[in-house]
Structure formats: structure tokens, C-alpha cells
Amino acid sequence: MSTPQATDAQKQYLQALLDKGLLFETGVDGLYGRSEVFERVVQKFDALVSKYGGKDGAEVLRFPPAIARKSFEQSEYLKSFPQLAGTIHSFMGNEKDHQALLAHVEKGEDWMGGQKPTDVVMTPAACYPTYPLMAKRGPFPKDGRLLDVQSYCFRHEPSLDPARMQLFRMREYIRMGSPEQVMAFREQWLERGKQLMGSLGVPLNIDVANDPFFGRAGKMLAVNQRDQGLKFELLIPITSVEKPTACLSFNYHQDHFGLLWPLRTHDGKVAHTACVGFGLERVALALFKHHGLDVSAWPAPVKKELEL
Numbered sequence: 001m002s003t004p005q006a007t008d009a010q011k012q013y014l015q016a017l018l019d020k021g022l023l024f025e026t027g028v029d030g031l032y033g034r035s036e037v038f039e040r041v042v043q044k045f046d047a048l049v050s051k052y053g054g055k056d057g058a059e060v061l062r063f064p065p066a067i068a069r070k071s072f073e074q075s076e077y078l079k080s081f082p083q084l085a086g087t088i089h090s091f092m093g094n095e096k097d098h099q100a101l102l103a104h105v106e107k108g109e110d111w112m113g114g115q116k117p118t119d120v121v122m123t124p125a126a127c128y129p130t131y132p133l134m135a136k137r138g139p140f141p142k143d144g145r146l147l148d149v150q151s152y153c154f155r156h157e158p159s160l161d162p163a164r165m166q167l168f169r170m171r172e173y174i175r176m177g178s179p180e181q182v183m184a185f186r187e188q189w190l191e192r193g194k195q196l197m198g199s200l201g202v203p204l205n206i207d208v209a210n211d212p213f214f215g216r217a218g219k220m221l222a223v224n225q226r227d228q229g230l231k232f233e234l235l236i237p238i239t240s241v242e243k244p245t246a247c248l249s250f251n252y253h254q255d256h257f258g259l260l261w262p263l264r265t266h267d268g269k270v271a272h273t274a275c276v277g278f279g280l281e282r283v284a285l286a287l288f289k290h291h292g293l294d295v296s297a298w299p300a301p302v303k304k305e306l307e308l
């Protein structure tokens with residue numbers, strides 16, 4: 001279940017991005033600074049997503065990149081992806097403990113032993129903070145709920161593949177309601193996603209997919225997810241034609257989150273949920289790969305579409 005080794009092509013692309021000054025190193029694989037140009041591409045793409053989805057009347061919500069530990073526990077994320085989760089710890093000791101902490105640091109020893117868990121956990125996917133919030137609001141209106149979120153997300157999967165970051169942004173639309181409402185949403189976004197990415201001049205295909213569920217039991221969950229067609233991805237070759245990279249995801253959770261929180265439709269039924277997620281850094285990396293590291297030299301129609 002460990003993060004796959006980066007290929008030479010992935011390492012070379014990372015180096016090219018660093019050399020060009022689009023990303024900045026921090027000393028940790030998968031944790032990078034972003035340049036002004038990189039950010040402009042991310043923001044323009046984010047705005048293009050809004051152009052496609054903005055007319056649907058989604059409620060716009062923005063959360064910091066962390067969620068309440070209680071909500072995180074309730075989400076059962078730890079059942080499926082314990083290897084990816086990031087918890088936030090802090091020093092909570094007295095002065096004596098502080099002296100001990102500094103002594104450990106000074107000697108280059110492990111100083112993390114005394115750190116205590118806070119009530120805060122890193123957000124693993126942008127939709128996670130919305131479920132407890134929507135549960136708290138009670139039964140949905142008749143046409144369910146439609147939400148628009150964007151957040152940095154954390155996943156502990158350090159890698160030299162620039163498309164596999166530990167902290168990256170996910171833009172999502174989330175639909176909650178009857179199975180029919182939720183399926184219609186996913187169908188609509190499968191089409192829109194193709195159209196949107198196609199307009200940016202990148203090769204793409206859509207395929208059924210599975211999440212990296214942990215352990216032996218996780219293998220079964222992954223097979224099940226595929227067999228039922230619960231997850232699709234829009235793939236774009238970035239550093240490999242044979243193994244293209246998932247840049248958009250289309251997830252149907254059935255009643256999984258509806259039962260957990262609980263979420264109820266207007267007529268008291270367990271709600272179904274689905275989300276479409278755009279990996280903002282991955283899309284930017286796909287655009288830089290296909291159109292070049294110099295944005296001013298990108299094809300005119302792509303620049304026009306992104307208003308760059």
C-alpha cells in the first residue's frame with residue numbers, strides 16, 4: 001500500500017518544473033511552493049470550472065484545509081485510508097516539558113514523542129467538511145443540495161512524481177439527494193468534464209477506477225467499487241502514455257455518507273451523494289506538459305479559453 005516509486009519520466013518532469021521556477025522545493029517530496037505563473041494557471045482553470053458549473057446555483061463554501069477530528073472519525077476515513085491521513089499534533093506540556101523538548105531538538109533527537117493530538121485533522125478530500133455541516137441543517141429541500149468547494153487537501157503519499165503531492169488543491173461540486181438526482185449530476189459532469197478538458201487541447205480518456213483502499217480487505221472494496229462503476233476518472237497522459245494521470249474524479253458514494261452522518265432527503269429517505277473533483281495542480285501540470293513550460297507560447301485557443 002506504499003506510494004509507488006516515481007519513474008524517471010516523472011522525476012525529469014519535476015526537475016524541469018523546478019528548473020523553470022514554476023515550483024519551489026521545500027526539502028520534502030510532494031510539498032512545493034508555487035510561482036506566480038503556476039498560480040495564475042490554477043486560478044484561471046478554477047474560474048473556467050465555475051463557468052461550466054456556476055449556473056447550476058451551487059452553494060459556495062470554503063473551508064480551511066483541516067476538519068474537526070470528531071468529524072474525521074465519524075467519516076470512517078481511517079477504515080479505508082489510514083495510510084493517507086494526516087493528524088495535527090501540538091506541544092501541550094509545562095516548562096519542564098519545554099526544556100526536555102528543546103534538549104531533544106538540540107541533540108538532534110526525536111522530539112515528536114511529547115507532541116499531543118489536537119482536535120484538528122488535515123482535510124483528505126475537499127468534500128469532507130460538507131457532510132457534517134449538511135447533516136446539521138436537517139432534511140434537505142425538495143431538490144436536494146448542490147455545493148461548490150475548493151480546498152487544499154493532505155495525503156501522506158510522498159513521491160518524486162510532481163503529480164502526486166502531499167498538499168494539493170481540489171475543486172469539487174457535490175450533489176446530495178435522491179439516487180436519481182445524484183446519478184443525473186454525475187452523468188452531467190462526465191459530459192461536461194470531457195468538454196471542458198477537451199477545450200484545453202489535452203488528450204484525455206475516461207475510465208472506471210478505484211480508490212487506494214488499505215490492506216487485504218481493501219482489495220475487496222476496490223474490486224467492488226470498480227464492478228459497480230462507482231468511480232470514474234478523466235485521465236490525461238502527463239509523464240506516461242500507458243499510465244495516464246487522473247485529473248478529474250467522478251465519485252458516486254451511494255448511501256455511504258448519507259447513513260454515516262446522517263443525511264436525509266426532504267421525504268425522510270437516506271440521501272445519496274456524489275462529487276466531481278478537479279485536481280487543480282494536476283490539471284496545471286497536464287497543461288504545462290502538453291503546451292510547454294512557457295505560458296506565453298501556449299496555443300491561442302487555449303489561452304483564450306483560460307483567459308490567460
Ligand code: AMP
Binds near residue numbers: 168170246282
Ligand atoms: P480522489 O479523491 O483520489 O479521486 O482525488 C480527486 C482528485 O484530486 C484526483 O482526480 C486528482 O486530480 C487529485 N489528486 C488526488 N491525489 C492527488 C495527489 N497526491 N496530488 C495531486 N493531486 C491529487
Ligand code: ZN
Binds near residue numbers: 126128172251
Ligand atoms: Zn468528494
